[in-house]
Amino acid sequence: MDLTHNADVHFFGELNGAQYQAVTSEASRLLVLAGAGSGKTRVLVQRIAWLMTKQDVLPHRILAVTFTNKAAAEMRYRIEKIVGSTTSRLWVGTFHGLSHRILRQHADRANLPENFQIIDADDQLRLIKRLIQERGWDDEMCDPKRACGFINRQKDEGKRASALPPSSLPEITMFMELYRLYEQHCQRAAVVDFAEILLRAYELWRDNPDLLTHYQQRFTHILVDEFQDTNTIQYAWLKLLCTPDNRIMLVGDDDQSIYGWRGAKIENIHRFHKDFSDVVTVRLEQNYRSTSTILAAANALISNNAARLGKELWTQGIQGERLTLYGAFNEIDESRFIVERIRQWCHGGGSYEDIAILYRSNAQSRVLEQALRQGSIPYRVYGGLRFFDRAEIKDVLSYLRLSVNLHDDTAFERVINLPPRGIGERTLASIRDLAKVQQISLWEAAKTYLPSISAGRISNGLRQFFECVEELINNVSALTLPMLVQTVLQRSGLLTYVKTQPGERTQARVENLHELIQAASQFHQAFEENQEATYTHSAETLPSFLSEVALDAGDRDVDNESSIKMMTLHSAKGLEFPLVFLSGMEEGLFPHHRCFHERALLEEERRLCYVGITRAMRKLYLTYAEKRAFAGLSGVNRPSRFIDEIPSQLIEAVNLNAKIMMPSHSAPVKRSKLDDDFPFQLGQRVFHQRFGEGVIISGDGQGETARVQVNFAKEGKKWLVLAYAKLEPVE
């Protein structure tokens, strides 16, 4: 690292040797194995900057592919900061975003109408359910979720329905037929799902050599982030694009591949070596994030995986504290411990935003949240429903989608009776029938159906709906986007409807709707700035607004807020926190019991644990609960095997804290007792934490399923399962 002698010290000064090598490599096939916290994004960003400023590569010749919009946005931002100019000609985006852009540009060649729209996973499932019904199958025989999974898997593998070989399995045969129906339906309705975007773009290139050549010649430099997460079709997409004259850099970490279950193929890294003989590999192993103790733990853990490309993280930083392991009595105790240690951290001068609690599955957050609330510790749970996935937002968007494309049946179904117009299942069934027989869209079918309705209530409702949508269509070319959204809210009656619906979420829903207008407004402004236009009506902006909304469901980043963060291990990837709690370190939960039987799955769990450990910068806690009430099963758990895989000298085990009370109800709920005799009698008075005092009026079941009916003074009669409703006898 004699970079100080380099004339470009101000440019490269902060890069270490391996980073420098990766940034300035002349290799045309470059694979960068970037360990956690090794400055991966910096390398990508610097390399692009280097290409532009030192190699005089024109921005429009560079293609940078990421997995999330957030990563793409950050990359662009950082590049702009370095090169000091806008990068609008540079293509930085997600596989989906870029593919979508190409499909829009060549819709005709891709055999798509100009106004095609994107449906999300939820829309897709609804559509599949409907097709199953229409085909005359029932849900038991043909599980919609499995069918949906099947179709997506085929698409991710690049397979069309027509390309599938016949199967001897009845279920597969059924799915294949459904796949065919689904393809036809989407084509007619002019919608594409997420997997379709990639597949269609791939086929567009594959089947149109002139187009492919154009893009091959244009993108002389290709860079890919998180390469270990690419699936088959994404790899094929890249391979098509990559001629001997293109230069490609892949950045990834096989040890952080945690999305195998949704089609990501680590093997793509090996395949790259096979498909391109002259691959230069650079390893980024110096870590700038964690203490050497944390890294030692991570290295030891991951060394239990076979077939790694091999990588060992190291740091010049401090050794730091040992990991702390706490074996809690139950999940409540675990939460209390975490709360206590959070307090400790803050008393020691730390702040809430330093802290993250990570867990394997979302369901674990509840108990933790409770304890945090009780302890008055501000927290924020990441990764719930995204803004544009909220029901009320999707309702409004459905009206907008219909006004772009009346044949969008998914949108039609969503709002035909929303707000309620007296159009129920039966009317809808007739419309569906008609649509099916005549091979027309639901909108057309409804129009045809209208004259034959005798009931005034129904025909009025339909007519109202038609008028509303048609009026919206007229407004599209007259109003700006935010005005149009406003109009939808009022004209459809959705806003009034939401306001009058009882429930606690009403307020939040109304706010969401206003936020949607806000989002439309921002989009509108950004569009005008880009186009230097003055009054842009929504005919120009609406289609792209809908696409953006579908592809970028608002990665709301919520940092610099003084609260601790809670999220799943999966959503923690790419983030870092000074203090990290890995909670629920139990066999069955983590590694999840569904992964026990297969080595590959277990290794992915281990990688997930590796990701978790390497999020911690200064201090890491591991906690588990010996007993955990989970999904209705109260089980006794052994500590996770991953704990054993960390050298014990790196871990300080904290003993069960005597101050932390064993809940008094634990004694009567011992399972052995339940098996023999019911611990409660009819007429007995009992106490429940939430419902208060009551009297047992009946009971049934045995062992784990034993339950009693209690008549509570305040809450009335309730059935409670003894195994987890912690009832205490009242003397």
Next chain:
DNA sequence: AACCATCGACTTTTT
């Protein structure tokens, strides 16, 4: 057609 009660499932999630 709208509403309430009961049943059953439940790993991870981006686009």
Next chain:
DNA sequence: GTCGATGGTT
């Protein structure tokens, strides 16, 4: 325990 879907009732 909680969510969502489903089915029976009004």
